[in-house]
Amino acid sequence: MSSLPLGSRIGSLLGRMGLKGRLLVIAIPTVWLLVFFLIPFLVVAKISFSEAAIARPPYLPIVEWIDGFFRVNLNFNNYLFLLEDPLYLAAYLGSVKIAGVATLIALLIGYPMAYLIARSPPDQRNLLLMLVVLPFWTSFLLRVYAWIGFLKGNGVINNLLMSIGIIDEPLVMLQTDFAVYVGIVYTYLPFMILPLYANLVKLDEAYLEASSDLGALPVTTFFTVTVPLSLSGIIAGCMLVFIPAVGEFVIPALLGGPDTLMIGQVLWNEFFSNRDWPVASSVAIVMLFVLVIPIMLLRWAQSAGEGESR
Amino acid sequence: MSEAIAVTGLKPWTDPNAVPFLKINNVTKKFGAFTSVNNVSLEIYKGEIFCLLGGSGCGKSTLLRMLSGFEDLTSGQIIIDGQDQAGIPPYKRPTNMMFQSYALFPHMTVEKNIAYGLKRDGLPRAEIATRVTDMLSLVQMGAFAARKPHQLSGGQRQRVALARALVKKPKLLLLDEPLGALDKKLREETQFELIKIQESLGVTFVVVTHDQQEAMTLSSRIGVMTAGKIVQVGTPREIYEYPQNRFVADFIGSVNIFEGRIAEDGESHVVVACPEAGLGIYVPHSIAGVIGQKVAVAVRPEKMQISKGDLGDLRNKLSGTIDEIAYMGDSSVYQIRLDSGKRVRVNQSNLFRSEESSLNYGDRVNLGWAGNAGIVVTS
Numbered sequence: 129m130s131s132l133p134l135g136s137r138i139g140s141l142l143g144r145m146g147l148k149g150r151l152l153v154i155a156i157p158t159v160w161l162l163v164f165f166l167i168p169f170l171v172v173a174k175i176s177f178s179e180a181a182i183a184r185p186p187y188l189p190i191v192e193w194i195d196g197f198f199r200v201n202l203n204f205n206n207y208l209f210l211l212e213d214p215l216y217l218a219a220y221l222g223s224v225k226i227a228g229v230a231t232l233i234a235l236l237i238g239y240p241m242a243y244l245i246a247r248s249p250p251d252q253r254n255l256l257l258m259l260v261v262l263p264f265w266t267s268f269l270l271r272v273y274a275w276i277g278f279l280k281g282n283g284v285i286n287n288l289l290m291s292i293g294i295i296d297e298p299l300v301m302l303q304t305d306f307a308v309y310v311g312i313v314y315t316y317l318p319f320m321i322l323p324l325y326a327n328l329v330k331l332d333e334a335y336l337e338a339s340s341d342l343g344a345l346p347v348t349t350f351f352t353v354t355v356p357l358s359l360s361g362i363i364a365g366c367m368l369v370f371i372p373a374v375g376e377f378v379i380p381a382l383l384g385g386p387d388t389l390m391i392g393q394v395l396w397n398e399f400f401s402n403r404d405w406p407v408a409s410s411v412a413i414v415m416l417f418v419l420v421i422p423i424m425l426l427r428w429a430q431s432a433g434e435g436e437s438r
Numbered sequence: 439m440s441e442a443i444a445v446t447g448l449k450p451w452t453d454p455n456a457v458p459f460l461k462i463n464n465v466t467k468k469f470g471a472f473t474s475v476n477n478v479s480l481e482i483y484k485g486e487i488f489c490l491l492g493g494s495g496c497g498k499s500t501l502l503r504m505l506s507g508f509e510d511l512t513s514g515q516i517i518i519d520g521q522d523q524a525g526i527p528p529y530k531r532p533t534n535m536m537f538q539s540y541a542l543f544p545h546m547t548v549e550k551n552i553a554y555g556l557k558r559d560g561l562p563r564a565e566i567a568t569r570v571t572d573m574l575s576l577v578q579m580g581a582f583a584a585r586k587p588h589q590l591s592g593g594q595r596q597r598v599a600l601a602r603a604l605v606k607k608p609k610l611l612l613l614d615e616p617l618g619a620l621d622k623k624l625r626e627e628t629q630f631e632l633i634k635i636q637e638s639l640g641v642t643f644v645v646v647t648h649d650q651q652e653a654m655t656l657s658s659r660i661g662v663m664t665a666g667k668i669v670q671v672g673t674p675r676e677i678y679e680y681p682q683n684r685f686v687a688d689f690i691g692s693v694n695i696f697e698g699r700i701a702e703d704g705e706s707h708v709v710v711a712c713p714e715a716g717l718g719i720y721v722p723h724s725i726a727g728v729i730g731q732k733v734a735v736a737v738r739p740e741k742m743q744i745s746k747g748d749l750g751d752l753r754n755k756l757s758g759t760i761d762e763i764a765y766m767g768d769s770s771v772y773q774i775r776l777d778s779g780k781r782v783r784v785n786q787s788n789l790f791r792s793e794e795s796s797l798n799y800g801d802r803v804n805l806g807w808a809g810n811a812g813i814v815v816t817s
């Protein structure tokens with residue numbers, strides 16, 4: 129060791145430290161994911177394969193050690209049950225439909241907003257972004273409750289419309305899918321606007337000028353240049369709205385009606401009303417896989433977006 | 439009307455009856471309190487390659503952007519082919535622009551980039567395909583048709599940008615530093631290619647550049663700009679041989695400037711008394727000036743001669759000491775220190791291959807130039 133020149137010894141020392149530093153950087157998120165995602169996931173997955181019982185906890189173990197026999201009881205009935213009862217499929221489809229439509233509406237509202245903020249003078253942008261995230265400063269639950277006040281039969285909107293004589297009797301808005309859409313779009317709009325803004329603010333105006341110079345009308349430029357170049361932002365925004373919206377429970381519970389069928393409520397009922405933890409767990413596991421597909425899409429879009437931006 | 443000047447050798451700007459294709463009338467552009475383009479007027483004729491030449495930040499790009507419609511005029515008027523362009527958006531103007539930053543669409547292949555403008559015109563597919571292919575081979579990018587811009591080198595991107603602007607065969611083509619990123623050889627090839635394209639298409643070019651060599655090679659006429667103003671317009675030869683002021687003389691090529699006062703105002707010449715040079719400099723073209731007026735005389739380095747011996751009957755003769763010699767291959771540049779301390783630059787072409795030049799550091803030499811070599815410039 130001592131025969132090595134000083135320079136290379138320092139070099140190897142730094143190399144080892146650098147390696148350690150890198151390991152550390154990777155280790156922190158790995159541990160985080162392990163503790164807060166993988167372990168809970170495995171616990172839920174385990175419960176989903178067990179048998180319900182009137183006990184505490186309300187399910188039977190899946191591995192047993194009795195009289196020298198090691199027994200593994202994997203119960204697939206919970207999953208089969210999901211297939212048998214059309215309620216679950218309907219709830220999944222209902223959730224995906226509501227989340228999908230709400231995402232589309234949020235995109236249609238959020239894109240122009242993000243575009244305007246990105247194109248406004250730089251000193252005004254931060255203020256406008258502040259306004260977008262301002263609602264987060266009050267409790268989510270309170271804000272959803274506030275919508276009840278707006279939408280109900282003698283609520284703000286109906287009173288206003290009747291007082292100016294547009295309608296004679298109150299519109300039924302609360303406890304309909306409409307109210308659920310309003311709630312979801314309202315709640316998740318900032319998640320749409322922020323990634324879109326981050327994307328659009330980087331969009332080089334020269335591309336738009338080049339398009340215009342080559343004879344494209346502003347509309348054409350928008351659809352052939354602006355939209356494709358902000359595609360990764362669009363996908364990111366849509367995923368950030370769609371994924372939480374699929375599993376949304378509070379909004380349909382407070383604003384939705386008896387017809388509003390979303391998987392979050394089903395999950396809640398299985399857990400807390402029926403106390404059937406195994407079925408509830410299998411509902412959760414299936415929901416996870418329903419969401420994995422869009423998450424993969426998101427990752428794909430991100431890597432595609434990185435390839436694009438030189 | 440003739441389509442291409444270079445072919446016919448006509449000079450429409452000398453013809454009082456010729457109608458300019460592009461008229462820029464007293465155009466001014468202000469950004470807040472800052473004046474980027476200051477009262478510029480130009481008349482550019484059909485088939486010209488007109489170069490806007492000037493240093494960085496002098497307003498060349500801004501002027502071009504006003505022509506293509508991206509910037510509003512603060513005041514003035516732009517008329518293209520008889521039509522006032524006020525209020526006409528870029529997508530309706532008969533111009534195409536090659537951007538200084540290229541602005542190639544990053545999400546489209548080279549081919550799609552070039553086809554973009556043709557598609558907007560709603561041309562049939564087959565025609566788009568052939569025109570794109572022709573253009574690709576013209577800029578030697580056929581092998582890269584399927585690549586995205588980020589997979590190209592800087593020079594390749596530049597050629598795609600050029601192709602995209604050319605393919606629509608606009609009446610007026612605006613090129614912002616079109617050849618800046620190309621290496622010397624490719625740049626020269628492309629310059630001649632541009633001239634050929636210009637001749638075959640009959641398009642009028644306005645080219646922005648800060649490379650005087652490029653302006654000299656390409657253009658039918660040059661407009662020299664500084665600080666938002668056009669200071670001189672003329673053919674490359676006029677600009678080089680008869681710069682109207684010191685800035686132009688200095689900016690185009692190198693020049694020796696002698697300060698002095700008019701001492702004698704003859705019928706076909708003036709004599710400028712010049713203490714720096716230690717003589718009265720004879721300049722043939724008389725200028726409208728009074729005796730005693732302060733002027734400067736500009737003499738190009740290659741128009742000067744040096745010798746250890748007698749220079750014969752040159753009108754202007756002085757002497758000095760060789761301070762520095764730079765061997766450039768085809769020529770040598772000598773720095774001569776005059777007795778007044780002023781340094782003069784002299785270019786001599788190396789006519790003979792000689793191991794050892796007969797002129798050496800510290801040599802005392804005679805220096806002179808013909809009577810018609812100098813020109814009076816105002817400052």
Ligand SMILES: Nc1ncnc2c1ncn2[C@@H]1O[C@H](COP(=O)(O)OP(=O)(O)OP(=O)(O)O)[C@@H](O)[C@H]1O
Pocket residue numbers: 469472474492493494495496497498499500501538648
């Ligand atoms: N949008 C703008 N806002 C404020 N000032 C501007 C704007 N565009 C250009 N300018 C200023 O106008 C002047 C001329 O700019 P321009 O881009 O026309 O220069 P240029 O001659 O093309 O220079 P270069 O050779 O570096 O490209 C510069 O001082 C620039 O800072």
Ligand SMILES: [Mg+2]
Pocket residue numbers: 498499500538614
């Ligand atoms: Mg410029």
